[in-house]
Amino acid sequence: MKQGDFIKEGFLLFDKINHHLAINYYSLLEIELTPKQFMVLHLIHEIEPAKIQDISHQLHLSMSSVSQLVNKLEQENYVSRSINPQNRREILVTVGKKGKEFFKKYEEMDDLVIEKYYSKLSIEETKQFRDFAKKLYTLITEESGHV
Template identity: 35%
Template sequence: MGNELIQKINVLQNQLNIQLASRYEHKIDNQLTAKQVLLLELIRIGVTSTKDLASHLNISTSAVSQLLNKLESKEYIVRSINKENRREIILKLATKGELYFDELQMLEDEINHNVYGQLPLEDLKHLVRILGKLNAIVEGE
């Protein structure tokens, strides 16, 4: 019984993701890979050492360097040397990187309004509770 419900949840979740992607795909910057987006997210929230980025993404520091090179060449980030500690590199979002997150927020607002906004408040509360529990389970693993 439980397995059938979980399979149904997976199917419905996949269907929702596919429908959202096809409906809003034209509004998303498709130049970036998933790992590049995660890296930008981390830089945006202040994680800027190559070692810390590698740890968060569970990849090697050389892989992080390659991702940073691509993001810099695509003008999403800016690297500079810390004048107080010349061995330290400062990573910041470039204008294009900041614009990416502005557009993402507008898209999220649109989806929230057009999709989640159609649900009754009680359903939204249940969804938050359930997603919170799922996140706690994954974090505990």
């Protein structure tokens, strides 16, 4: 087997793992967001308060597209907007009430999955998994110029 074959097999296995977890656990979240809406919400959660320009830049989406996605998320109370007190021309986006509830449930699901499956790995295996993920992330982001 070539290195590429091992990589493809690993991807296939992670796809199967994610599919299983999505069906058996994360479907319990009852989220009704599109993948792009979820990406925007997740990024806002990571960097809040977020500016539309920052979301656009990090997700490589147009400002118009991000604005439409944020509008929809705001209508559903996943996010809220406010004026930046330091620059009144800027709008800041933060996680709203429904978004906070979602991430609370999401974290509970993560904890459940970790306890049920990942906790069965040894500490050494867990560290290797983390270190591998870090190394791959660094390689990809340095190569693409996006961190």
